[in-house]
Amino acid sequence: MKKIRIGSGAGYAGDRLEPALELIEKGNIEYICFECLAERTIAIAQQEKLKNPSKGYNNLLEYRMEKVLPLAWKNNVKVITNMGAANPVAGAEIIAKIASNLGIKGIKIAAVIGDDVKDNIEKYKDVLVWETGNSLGELDGEIVSANAYLGVEGIIEALEMGADVIITGRVADPAIFMAPLIYEFGWSLNDYEMLGKGTLVGHLLECGGQATGGYYAEPGKKDVEGLGKLGFPIAEVLEDGNFIITKVEGSGGIVNRHTLTEQLIYEIHDPSNYITPDVIADFSKVEFHQEGKDIVSVSGAGGKEKTGSYKVSIGYKDCYIGEGEISYGGPGAYERGLLAQEIVKERLEIRGVKFDEIKFDLLGVNSLYWNEDKDYIKPEEVRVRVSARTKDKAAAAVIGEEVETLYTNGPAGGGGATKKVAEIISVASILIPKEDVKIQVKILEVN
Amino acid sequence: MKLWDIAHSRTGDKGNISNLSLIVYDMENYEMVKEKITAESVKKHFKDIVKGEVVRYELPQLGALNFVMYDALGGGVTRSLSLDKHGKSLSSFLLEMEI
Secondary structure, three states, X not given: OOEEEEEEEEOOOOOOOHHHHHHHHXXXXXXXXXXXXXXXXXXXXXXXXXXXXXOOOOOOHHHHHHHHHHHHHHXXXXXEEOOOOOXXXXXXXXXXXXXXXXXXXXXXXXXXXXXXXXXXXXXXXXOEOOOOOOEHHHOOOOEEEEEEOEOOHHHHHHHHOOXXXXXXXXXXXXXXXXXXXXXXXXXXXXXXXXXXXXXXXXXXXXXXXXXXXXXXXXXXXXXXOOHHHEOOOEEEEEOOOOEEEEOOOOOEXXXXXXXXXXXXHOOOOOOXXXXXXXXXXXXXXXXXXXXXXXXXXXXXXXXXXXXXXXXXXXXXXXXXXXXXXXXXXXXXXHHHHHHHHHHHHHXXXXXXXXXXXXXXXXXXXXXXXXXXXXXXXXXXXXXXEEEEEEOOHHHHXXXXXXXXXXXXXXXXXXXXXXXXXXXXXXXXXXXXXHHHXXXXXXXEEOO | OEHHHOEEOOXXXXXXXXXXXXXXXXXXXHHHHHHHOOHHHHHHHOOOOXXXXXXXXXXXXXXXXXXXXXXXXXXXXOOOOXXXXXXXXXXXXXXXXXX
């Protein structure tokens, strides 16, 4: 039976590069896929593109491609990535330039476009936003980006056109990994059973090292060797949709039932209804079997007919968050930290500044969890953190100012004060009809 | 004992929704965990963090439960005031539960 080996080159925008290079050289793979877009990444990239029309793709694109292209070309490995972010065409042009500089002749680079629906966003003003429960027209803040989560179609078209490197904007994460399977095996886009299996391949690969023992170690409970040289996952997929997950022999990490179960459930709600643009996948019957050291077979995924909608992520200028921090140490540190918080509260009242929400944390005590019934330990070192959200940039700055003035006005021994104000781009999600989106593929050939 | 002694967990985030896997090390403990760690008991444990409902899904063949917690991330990853905006560390808080 025909089989295809796919490697995962990145688990997020800023991920390590060495594991990807290791996979291309030693993984015996046909494809390597880099998933690099979190929910807000495109909105931020879109703002870069507005400032400079030739930018708006992943900041590490050049760094990665200079190393990846020669190795991938030599080893006959195709590269698929969503590093195009807000500007896949500019990303493809950069890749072509790098290939040309490296003397890689005949390489074909494809950009998949059509996910950017911002120009038509007005027509959806009456559509309900998931996050707010109100219509899009009522959204309070300037819209900076709107991108549909595309499925596999554009990537498959690019593969059919002979592309060696494919760069996209927003696509559903698993689609990047599933598209080459559909292309290689000739699966039908209506064979939802197979697409459910292919989606599981993508879901287990899309977070890189999170499948191979990364983000897993718990000393004494779940020990993992070699986290500094963690190997990224490989899926070896059979034509019938069953597959194994493994990694390069000798690389760090572990592949077992536990690492894969953590990743299976990661960012999943109802396991029997995982909605993607290509299929509603069913992971509820998935089983893992250890076949050898760091080799696990995966079976049992299925799927149902896809919906008629694309999810669109809309980035908008939401608010400002102001933050200030200062540390106290030694005996009485906890009490001085509490006093510092009280002083800041009083100062904000005196200055009459209002916020939509304000939060007081003591790092080392209650910044990650806050359960009023819990009797917190009193540490010998605390860091006061105050943060607040507001529409008013000047008001946001007051938070940091009033933490900083604790230096000379507050409790004894405060040190290491920091302050910042961040403009917050938030994400609003809507559904739009699939027929509103026109997917296009542009090919560049380096000669 | 704590859940930490017999199970492990990972957090995922989508907008203002957090989901926590709970996976037993030893399959023999699955039924006990399933019986004692319910959507209600998790909601109670997270009462000062999670504002919405908690829904539990079961994956018995993997010895795993999935807790989906709504209105759980201080307004969502982008606008939360939390230091840990994704709620990544909430998995460790789940494992603090006594069983």
